[in-house]
Amino acid sequence: xxxxxxxxxxxxxxxxxxxxxxxxxxxxxxxxxxxxxxxxxxxxxxxxxxxxxxxxxxxxxxxxxxxxxxxxxxxxxxxxxxxxxxxxxxxxxxxxxxxxxxxxxxxxxxxxxxxxxxxxxxxxxxxxxxxxxxxxxxxxxxxxxxxxxxxxxxxxxxxxxxxxxxxxxxxxxxxxxxxxxxxxxxxxxxxxxxxxxxxxxxxxxxxxxxxxxxxxxxxxxxxxxxxxxxxxxxxxxxxxxxxxxxxxxxxxxxxxxxxxxxxxxxxxxxxxxxxxxxxxxxxxxxxxxxxxxxxxxxxxxxxxxxxxxxxxxxxxxxxxxxxxxxxxxxxxxxxxxxxxxxxxxxxxxxxxxxxxxxxxxxxxxxxxxxxxxxxxxxxxxxxxxxxxxxxxxxxxxxxxxxxxxxxxxxxxxxxxxxxxxxxxxxxxxxxxxxxxxxxxxxxxxxxxxxxxxxxxxxxxxxxxxxxxxxxxxxxxxxxxxxxxxxxxxxx
Amino acid sequence: xxxxxxxxxxxxxxxxxxxxxxxxxxxxxxxxxxxxxxxxxxxxxxxxxxxxxxxxxxxxxxxxxxxxxxxxxxxxxxxxxxxxxxxxxxxxxxxxxxxxxxxxxxxxxxxxxxxxxxxxxxxxxxxxxxxxxxxxxxxxxxxxxxxxxxxxxxxxxxxxxxxxxxxxxxxxxxxxxxxxxxxxxxxxxxxxxxxxxxxxxxxxxxxxxxxxxxxxxxxxxxxxxxxxxxxxxxxxxxxxxxxxxxxxxxxxxxxxxxxxxxxxxxxxxxxxxxxxxxxxxxxxxxxxxxxxxxxxxxxxxxxxxxxxxxxxxxxxxxxxxxxxxxxxxxxxxxxxxxxxxxxxxxxxxxxxxxxxxxxxxxxxxxxxxxxxxxxxxxxxxxxxxxxxxxxxxxxxxxxxxxxxxxxxxxxxxxxxxxxxxxxxxxxxxxxxxxxxxxxxxxxxxxxxxxxxxxxxxxxxxxxxxxxxxxxxxxxxxxxxxxxxxxxxxxxxxxx
Numbered sequence: 003x004x005x006x007x008x009x010x011x012x013x014x015x016x017x018x019x020x021x022x023x024x025x026x027x028x029x030x031x032x033x034x035x036x037x038x039x040x041x042x043x044x045x046x047x048x049x050x051x052x053x054x055x056x057x058x059x060x061x062x063x064x065x066x067x068x069x070x071x072x073x074x075x076x077x078x079x080x081x082x083x084x085x086x087x088x089x090x091x092x093x094x095x096x097x098x099x100x101x102x103x104x105x106x107x108x109x110x111x112x113x114x115x116x117x118x119x120x121x122x123x124x125x126x127x128x129x130x131x132x133x134x135x136x137x138x139x140x141x142x143x144x145x146x147x148x149x150x151x152x153x154x155x156x157x158x159x160x161x162x163x164x165x166x167x168x169x170x171x172x173x174x175x176x177x178x179x180x181x182x183x184x185x186x187x188x189x190x191x192x193x194x195x196x197x198x199x200x201x202x203x204x205x206x207x208x209x210x211x212x213x214x215x216x217x218x219x220x221x222x223x224x225x226x227x228x229x230x231x232x233x234x235x236x237x238x239x240x241x242x243x244x245x246x247x248x249x250x251x252x253x254x255x256x257x258x259x260x261x262x263x264x265x266x267x268x269x270x271x272x273x274x275x276x277x278x279x280x281x282x283x284x285x286x287x288x289x290x291x292x293x294x295x296x297x298x299x300x301x302x303x304x305x306x307x308x309x310x311x312x313x314x315x316x317x318x319x320x321x322x323x324x325x326x327x328x329x330x331x332x333x334x335x336x337x338x339x340x341x342x343x344x345x346x347x348x349x350x351x352x353x354x355x356x357x358x359x360x361x362x363x364x365x366x367x368x369x370x371x372x373x374x375x376x377x378x379x380x381x382x383x384x385x386x387x388x389x390x391x392x393x394x395x396x397x398x399x400x401x402x403x404x405x406x407x408x409x410x411x412x413x414x415x416x417x418x419x420x421x422x423x424x425x426x427x428x429x430x431x432x433x434x435x436x437x438x439x440x441x442x443x444x445x446x447x448x449x450x451x452x453x454x455x456x457x458x459x460x461x462x463x464x465x466x467x468x469x470x471x472x473x474x475x476x477x478x479x480x481x482x483x484x485x486x487x488x489x490x491x492x493x
Numbered sequence: 494x495x496x497x498x499x500x501x502x503x504x505x506x507x508x509x510x511x512x513x514x515x516x517x518x519x520x521x522x523x524x525x526x527x528x529x530x531x532x533x534x535x536x537x538x539x540x541x542x543x544x545x546x547x548x549x550x551x552x553x554x555x556x557x558x559x560x561x562x563x564x565x566x567x568x569x570x571x572x573x574x575x576x577x578x579x580x581x582x583x584x585x586x587x588x589x590x591x592x593x594x595x596x597x598x599x600x601x602x603x604x605x606x607x608x609x610x611x612x613x614x615x616x617x618x619x620x621x622x623x624x625x626x627x628x629x630x631x632x633x634x635x636x637x638x639x640x641x642x643x644x645x646x647x648x649x650x651x652x653x654x655x656x657x658x659x660x661x662x663x664x665x666x667x668x669x670x671x672x673x674x675x676x677x678x679x680x681x682x683x684x685x686x687x688x689x690x691x692x693x694x695x696x697x698x699x700x701x702x703x704x705x706x707x708x709x710x711x712x713x714x715x716x717x718x719x720x721x722x723x724x725x726x727x728x729x730x731x732x733x734x735x736x737x738x739x740x741x742x743x744x745x746x747x748x749x750x751x752x753x754x755x756x757x758x759x760x761x762x763x764x765x766x767x768x769x770x771x772x773x774x775x776x777x778x779x780x781x782x783x784x785x786x787x788x789x790x791x792x793x794x795x796x797x798x799x800x801x802x803x804x805x806x807x808x809x810x811x812x813x814x815x816x817x818x819x820x821x822x823x824x825x826x827x828x829x830x831x832x833x834x835x836x837x838x839x840x841x842x843x844x845x846x847x848x849x850x851x852x853x854x855x856x857x858x859x860x861x862x863x864x865x866x867x868x869x870x871x872x873x874x875x876x877x878x879x880x881x882x883x884x885x886x887x888x889x890x891x892x893x894x895x896x897x898x899x900x901x902x903x904x905x906x907x908x909x910x911x912x913x914x915x916x917x918x919x920x921x922x923x924x925x926x927x928x929x930x931x932x933x934x935x936x937x938x939x940x941x942x943x944x945x946x947x948x949x950x951x952x953x954x955x956x957x958x959x960x961x962x963x964x965x966x967x968x969x970x971x972x973x974x975x976x977x978x979x980x981x982x983x984x985x986x987x988x
Contacts, residue, residue: 205550331587
């Protein structure tokens with residue numbers, strides 16, 4: 003019998019539909035695989051009983067002919083998404099013991115389609131990080147190693163990518179604020195997809211930076227991403243920033259035909275000091291696009307160099323306000339001081355409950371919003387954000403999609419950058435601009451570096467044109483023929 | 494009233510006042526959640542996941558609250574902003590679950606408008622409104638439920654408030670009181686706030702400063718959350734005097750936030766300018782800017798009832814109601830509703846033009862009804878005599894069935910028993926006697942019984958006719974038609 007955990011979502015879907023396998027079998031295999039992958043620390047809460055119940059319901063659905071792309075497919079859920087009665091803490095100590103009475107819209111959409119939840123996935127605390135080293139539940143290990151050395155899976159969706167790359171989930175939900183889907187996908191040889199801001203509801207997603215946060219998916223290939231994205235997308239009246247647009251059949255966009263399409267290459271993304279092999283791989287990607295019949299167009303995104311500083315003003319500003327609700331009053335951690343009052347409780351709770359990176363961003367955010375600094379920082383950052391969005395708008399008058407590296411490096415070793423916030427922030431240099439502009443984007447695995455670590459290329463599209471991103475991603479995937487798999491050292 | 498001055502040792506001081514009124518919007522649901530807004534529920538019975546700021550919960554704008562703010566703006570003749578923005582006002586407090594209040598800072602939904610104060614004797618004064626913005630109310634901290642702990646009730650958390658900010662146009666405690674009174678009347682007329690200050694659905698922050706007349710504005714203090722019109726006046730009187738005393742003693746006024754203590758009748762410092770929060774306002778990224786079109790505004794305008802100032806003008810000019818009566822009636826929506834209902838019923842019942850009845854009807858409402866209500870400590874809405882019943886009573890006077898004098902007695906019984914006027918008149922046999930023969934018979938008896946008075950009358954004491962009228966009325970128990978008695982008596986006395 004084939005190893006069911008090695009199937010793609012599309013393959014499993016077809017086998018389920020034909021009745022060749024059941025969701026029960028598929029789910030059992032994955033529960034075993036989840037347990038076998040404990041060394042990765044991808045799951046921080048497992049829900050095997052729930053998974054089996056959901057699998058049985060899915061099998062009944064399939065029998066009844068009610069079959070959708072995600073029916074019966076076991077997935078992992080980033081701890082950022084509220085799941086009713088199940089651990090939801092955004093991997094922060096401050097939400098200790100929190101189990102919501104409600105379900106996020108993204109996960110509800112999956113369950114409505116019959117998907118199966120394996121458990122909750124590790125992540126950087128409140129999605130703040132690029133290496134999954136800031137989680138209260140400890141770092142996630144990348145299934146891919148540099149020889150015998152561990153590497154980080156990227157972040158913040160580190161548990162999502164590790165579980166999918168490690169065959170402990172067929173797909174996983176993820177979230178992107180400045181690159182938290184695409185960068186870890188690049189580090190783990192997985193396909194990460196972030197849709198247009200407003201495509202997915204943020205209802206029930208623990209907020210980091212509201213104007214940037216957007217749900218997305220981690221899968222092992224492009225087709226799976228299209229199937230899963232279609233399931234989680236859609237307008238939701240409970241989120242004022244979600245947009246009432248019809249959700250296309252993303253899978254249907256995978257025609258493999260990009261002839262005549264114009265692909266933009268932003269000159270500002272040739273970063274000094276970037277490893278030569280990333281530059282080379284990018285060039286290779288350009289050649290593949292040409293070979294597939296696309297026209298390559300050099301474009302300029304002149305405000306790119308301001309994207310990172312802009313992001314690190316806007317995101318912390320919103321975070322400083324979004325995280326104010328974690329005060330020890332209503333839920334989660336409460337630390338009191340003997341004989342102390344309300345303010346003492348706030349200070350003790352937040353001092354104990356938040357990790358260093360979260361505290362750092364709350365302080366940055368509080369500072370940039372303060373009287374006397376607001377205009378110089380927050381207001382200016384908003385203006386620059388608009389300029390960055392305009393750069394893309396003008397570029398997309400000339401091209402249909404943009405091709406760049408996803409990250410300026412391959413996965414690094416734990417601790418390598420965790421003492422240097424700036425070095426860590428630089429990981430997001432290629433992903434942040436599109437996040438600021440709210441654009442859809444993907445990271446497609448295309449090759450390995452000299453150390454045998456995966457590298458990805460990023461494809462960006464126009465707002466609401468996820469279909470083109472999928473189409474180009476599909477062609478890139480086929481051309482790259484990335485078939486390498488990590489050695490399963492964790493089993 | 495604008496001559497209100499505080500007499501200090503160094504001369505007269507002028508008081509400069511501006512009010513920020515927080516008015517709870519009448520809406521079924523809260524500003525950003527579907528939870529109910531009804532007053533008086535069990536603690537935390539009306540709290541949605543959004544109101545409790547659970548992780549991942551998002552606000553969504555309740556369009557009805559926007560419409561109510563727009564209606565309020567229109568009623569104050571204010572600029573309506575078709576584009577407005579909700580901002581976050583960040584601060585920590587136990588009854589503020591989000592850690593920020595969603596409010597409007599740079600772009601409020603309503604801009605400049607006007608409130609016309611009625612200062613008595615037909616005098617008016619215009620007070621400018623700077624802006625009206627919408628914001629969430631906070632919850633309520635209860636410090637008296639447990640020796641060490643504070644309890645929090647979030648029922649009010651997220652309820653929509655309109656903050657109506659006046660310009661510093663008022664110059665006396667009376668003007669501030671008149672402003673609040675007028676504002677409350679308007680809000681009640683248009684149904685955007687119930688104006689119940691004792692329930693906290695309307696409260697005022699009062700900005701007070703003093704200066705020598707003609708000088709630039711002085712440093713102001715803000716007295717927070719005053720919850721009755723009387724307290725507003727008291728707080729101003731105290732605070733203005735306090736400021737004058739400080740300045741005259743050579744001190745300076747610290748810009749600060751103060752609280753009014755009604756039991757002591759004084760204000761005390763809550764926090765200084767240095768301790769003031771830095772609210773770190775920024776646009777709420779969970780919400781899109783609010784945009785609406787002219788059609789929305791026009792629909793809101795069409796939904797407005799006749800406003801108090803227009804109503805008063807109509808009462809005086811078209812219905813011939815006295816200026817005083819019109820002012821009082823219009824001042825309370827319930828009174829005005831009662832009067833209008835009564836007048837309509839009276840006109841219908843008698844078939845007469847309302848214009849001919851209005852003055853009399855207004856006198857009756859203001860005199861007999863209000864007098865009785867006052868004595869019984871009841872409000873108009875609690876009146877045991879409905880407007881329809883009142884109209885029936887006045888109709889009986891109008892068609893001569895009973896006299897005005899009898900009507901007063903009937904009304905007393907109505908007020909006590911709630912019975913209809915006609916039933917009482919019937920039951921007690923109070924119908925006016927207009928039968929000539931019957932009255933003549935009684936007159937004859939009265940004349941026969943009082944020969945001495947008759948002699949004096951005939952000797953030239955004309956005034957004694959009053960005595961005979963009185964005797965006739967007494968003999969009929971007041972039911973004789975007084976006009977007929979006069980008409981029939983004189984020829985008989987004259988012989």
